[in-house]
Amino acid sequence: MKLEHRAFEYAGTGAFLASVEPFLRSGLEAGEAVVAVVREPNLGALRDHLGSDGASIEFWPAEEFYLHPVRTLKDYQRIVASHAPRRVCALAEPVWQGWTPRQLLEWNRYESLINVVFEGSGARALCPYDRRAAPAHVLDQARRTHPLFLRDGDTRWNADFVDPVTFGTGCDRQRRFPPPRDADYFAIEDADLHRLRAFVAGRAAAHGLDRRAAQNLVTAANEVAANALRHGTPPMGLWTWPDGPDLICEIGDHGLWRPSPLTGFIPPESALDRGFGLWTVRLLVDLMEVRAGWNGTFVRMHMRK
Incomplete structure (x- = not known):
């Protein structure tokens, strides 16, 4: 089965819950392994909103999960492998605050690499982007790294998507600053x-x-x-x-x-x-x-x- 990698933009906890609840419930109803990696305060709000219905969901605070792009890829790979042959339904909300520009570049590259690492896994991933918190250029990159976008409850093909090789090549063209003279x-x-x-x-x-x-x-x-x-x-x-x-x-x-x-x-x-x-x-x-x-x-x- 092919990977389904979709993103959506939201503003406010209510809009967040309205979009992610149907996605998570569809995974539970299909018998999929449901994972939610979400930043606060969304994590607490989601737990409260789902109540006992979310008892079988594997919750992770995004602030502890998204610390290093390559390690996070490895952790998601472990999750997918540990639940095989069940399909994984993952709500995945990265943390976009507190990084340097070069670190942000690598996190954007990470989102693109998801399409390669999990290409044949059959996993379904939904990546929320908070318009109030994520920098504008991060929102722009989200449109280039996700082949699917969720808008008004409908999943649509994203015409702005860039294949991972082309996207990665662009990342590697970022300017290199030489070492200081006293290095x-x-x-x-x-x-x-x-x-x-x-x-x-x-x-x-x-x-x-x-x-x-x-x-x-x-x-x-x-x-x-x-x-x-x-x-x-x-x-x-x-x-x-x-x-x-x-x-x-x-x-x-x-x-x-x-x-x-x-x-x-x-x-x-x-x-x-x-x-x-x-x-x-x-x-x-x-x-x-x-x-x-x-x-x-x-x-x-x-x-x-």
Whole structure:
């Protein structure tokens, strides 16, 4: 069965409940596994509105579920797999407040990737967008990432929908800002990455990252550097610098790598699959960006303390 991925816009709790209740009840009546990932105050209002009728629904607070795009994809994949062969009916309301512009870019990409990751799952997903809270550009992107739109109770094909490969390519064209002049630099010159790991660990400690975050960043940097040594073009190096609460770690070389915009986002079936390393890196760090141009290929990793 094909995925049904629809969005709708609302303003106010009443409008929210009026649109989501029929969707959830249709899932319950069909014997589907019904999941509701909703932000407050909608979550509390929905529970109260459904009462005992919602006893079999799996409720999640969106503020705890939507913390990291790739991890959230993995969590939804786990939910779908755990309920197989039952169809999953998911009410999925992301949190759009509190992110940087680059984080918002990745959350918009996440919505597009839903169409690929769950393409043959048969899942039904409804994504609410609060017109009063979501930024205007997020509403615009919702129309580009959802093939179906719910309006006035009817589901219609969305003519503004953009296929995920094209959408992801646009995300990767966002401007890359070079490291600051005072960034710390490490030249990657040989396959022995022990010194590189020690360099990153030292910068992580100086920035105040906790032990787990520091180890994750070291592991991620090692994976990206090893990949650059295998496939990149010298000279290559690593830069680190603070950006507010974040420690930035960027690895670059002079090659021109043109990965699929889906690379490193789609959960691989095994560790032998192409893209497993980049997928692992995305899971380890708070944000990873890949930019390629005339001056080389750069992988930038963000880790927040």
